[in-house]
Amino acid sequence: MFQKADNNALWAIGLSLALFFIGGILTTVVPPLVDTTWAKPFENHDPAKGITGKVVPLTDLQKKGRAIYVREGCWYCHTQQIRTLLADTKRYGWRGVDAPISTPDEFVYDDPHMFGTKRTGPDLARVGGKYDEQWHKTHFRNPRDLVKGSVMPPYPWIANDPAEFKAMVAYLQNLGRGKDWRPANDYEK
């Protein structure tokens, strides 16, 4: 079979595509068919079944903020996934509450997905409600005014543009809120 591909170009092409498509189809087309939680938004109102909450589509303002997040490449340095590692749930928890693990059903409305690959800065999957608006304003103007030693670039063109800043904060404050993981009165606006 493989010997024939030595002399016959069409045979070589057919064989290499056939081998490629076995793995290609089984790992891209099949998984979402098998695992339906990839497409079903998270919703649970029964505390007995675990953490409650509901994932809803973003508002127009949040979408605008998200577009800025994509445009500025925030996702090159910030991931949005609490992994199945104790260190992730502890580190990204807040005021003594562990951050819940991120599950595929929380990201059904994410397009483009913002899972990210690199943590030059901290993970943002559960950042919603941790810091107030004034904190974000100062931080976007110059991150080092609030966090000494930070290497995040300053974003004055966001902080100084009221429309962009409002959208950005609206998006950030909503991150990770599909799951009600902290006391309701504990979220900053």
Next chain:
Amino acid sequence: MQAQFSKAEVASAPEGAVVHDDATAKWFLISSVAYFFIVGIIAVIIAAKFVWPDLMGTMSWLTYGRLRPLHVNGMLFGWLLAADMGLAYYVIPRLCGVKLWSEKLGLATAILWNVIILGAVVTLLAGLNQGWEYAELPWYLDILVVVAWIMFGVNILMTVASRKHQAMYVTIWYTMGCILWTAFVYLTGNFATLFATGTNQANLNWMYVHNAVGLIFTPIGLAIAYYFIPRASSTPLHSHKLSMVGFWSLAFVYVWTGAHHMLHGPISQWLQTISIAFSVMLLIPVWAVVYNLFATMKGQWHQLRESVPLRFLMSGVVFYLLTCFQGPMHSLRTVNAIVSKTDWIPGHAHMAVLGCFSFFAIAGTYFVMPKIFGKALHSEAMANWSYWLLMVGGLGFFVTLWLGGFWQGWQWNNWSIPFIDTVIALRPIWLVRFVSGVMMFAGIVLFAYNILATALGDDERAAA
């Protein structure tokens, strides 16, 4: 084998020999070397931004988030893929014993490719970013990439179809494999993702990102190594059978591994396990290739002292072995819990794309350009310096980031250490990375200048 000559050497060509025009190869190589230099400047700037975070920080289009995609796309598509395509335009006609099917089509492809890269510079700096890694370019440029790739593919495949020698050397399979797999991998990463969201989209995105390296740069890179290592050392390839093992196992194994980019993440555990199993199996194609190329050099290693291209090639093979040992190891859940998302990963990625595949492309360019122009290389000493600068700078870059990244991952797993302390801890690492980056850039400058001076110089000595 029939004697073959470049157009520049036509005076010395005997009657009946195939004379290659090489215009397409020439233009692809020259533009790719130019992008290597230009994007190298961007690379040094973003390395500097880690050391001086306020550097050029008040202009939106010079911020890290805009320059990084330009660096990645510019190096991958402007330099490396274009150089690889240029070398394919040179190598494939020679292995087939015929002229390139159409130089006109080839030149049109070169022009279109440059339009795409210039479009990428403008759109990425303007912040028109689709939000997917390696697939940042807007859809209208994606379509042009597909068109250019079809033009490249048709030209190469038609050349293969009209070949004089029936048996196809391993370089031809790898090039054909690259053309076909790239087509589907690129469509998945840039178009199929448009119809998916969330985890499903991420899975398609990672299939593309992983296979951009595994089924685009790996096969075309190995195609080049398989041609130039025997050619530059005048030694026949060790084993044809072993090269078949490497090729067919690559074809089967590589595509399964995309989900290893999301280990421990929000994606099904069973899919993570499949990706881990196949990542470990990657050792088969890699070791088959590496053994074959090492065995080819048996008794010939002394040639590395004399030949800069050969030295780049064999260093690339060593980096290939190392990168592809790291890859399967990272995919093990325990190792991944430490190194994933840290600075280890850019260390690993740069060893693959710079240390291995760019070294192959640089070697090919050094080897081919003097022949295409019918001149001697402008300066052997300068070529030697470019090797050592890239080698020492590269090692400085890779090794410090591995150490730093491992340390960083170790600290992250102790959640009593505040995140910012793990950032501050890495500052010396980033300073060393910047200095290494400057050395690498100096190597690129010498390489680019040497090639340009060879092309433009009036030295008419025939190449050895």
